Amino acid sequence: MTPVIFAHRGSSGTYAEHTRAAYLQALADGADGVECDVHLTRDGQLVCFHDTTLERTTNGTGDVADHTLAELRALDASSWKGVDLPEGYGEVGDQVLSLADLLQLLRAAGRPLKLAIELKHPSPSGLRLEESLIAFLMDEGWDPESSTLGLLEVSFMSFNPDSMHQLAETAPHHLLCQLVADVEPQEVRDALRFGSIAEGALINVMRRALKEGEELIDRQEVGMAGPGVQYVRDHPERVRRWIDEGTRVRVWTVNTEEDALYLAGLGVQELTTDVPARIRLALDTR
Numbered sequence: 001m002t003p004v005i006f007a008h009r010g011s012s013g014t015y016a017e018h019t020r021a022a023y024l025q026a027l028a029d030g031a032d033g034v035e036c037d038v039h040l041t042r043d044g045q046l047v048c049f050h051d052t053t054l055e056r057t058t059n060g061t062g063d064v065a066d067h068t069l070a071e072l073r074a075l076d077a078s079s080w081k082g083v084d085l086p087e088g089y090g091e092v093g094d095q096v097l098s099l100a101d102l103l104q105l106l107r108a109a110g111r112p113l114k115l116a117i118e119l120k121h122p123s124p125s126g127l128r129l130e131e132s133l134i135a136f137l138m139d140e141g142w143d144p145e146s147s148t149l150g151l152l153e154v155s156f157m158s159f160n161p162d163s164m165h166q167l168a169e170t171a172p173h174h175l176l177c178q179l180v181a182d183v184e185p186q187e188v189r190d191a192l193r194f195g196s197i198a199e200g201a202l203i204n205v206m207r208r209a210l211k212e213g214e215e216l217i218d219r220q221e222v223g224m225a226g227p228g229v230q231y232v233r234d235h236p237e238r239v240r241r242w243i244d245e246g247t248r249v250r251v252w253t254v255n256t257e258e259d260a261l262y263l264a265g266l267g268v269q270e271l272t273t274d275v276p277a278r279i280r281l282a283l284d285t286r
Ligand code: G3P
Pocket: 008, 035, 037, 050, 118, 157, 179, 226, 252, 253, 272
């Protein structure tokens, strides 16, 4: 069985992550679906963005949550990548996309696609992100029983077990994906800015979330597990057990042929990658 392929933040190995160019490239690369991180803006809009802050991927500064969607749209979200955009994208760079923009782009493809939405936590908005996302999808015509929106199938991912519990009230069990990653102190330092919380305390919070996430998967309270590649390599028996027990496993971020073949051999059913064309070729020519 060939694993389902998701383009991670679009084809983000080619174009700047979460931009129109990256998502259109994902469709051209033959991805089965796309992954998208979401945050809430100051004016309550859902925006496709990975980091909590703007500096790495735009010419703006400060927190995403402190800006309105209009302010974010005015930023250049692609020049940092140093790659020329396809013709028709202009010279100022590609814009930050709202989740509504992404839905429109995917629907315009006119073929069945999968959309994996990652709710970014810890979030200053608490579980307001979950409520806003469900309300937004309902508004767009999402069917909570099948989790479909026309030809799109929507799944939900988070590192935060509370997020899974909240979403389980509305979304179907088989499309809830608990993300897991071993806690690396350096990554914690790089990824999170937690004003008053000490680093040691934050690492403990993350370790607790990891343990709770693993237990939630073990108890099959969600239908999917989302480990990183390194996690799978460190705990292959556990991941194999999840698969044997009927949990679907979606692994991120699978960018080498070697990793893709290893994971397919282990029986992993879904892969998320920055380079879908490379991974598709590796799997199809096994
Ligand atoms: O697909 C899950 C993966 O995206 C989680 O990590 O940091 O890339 O959002 P991150």
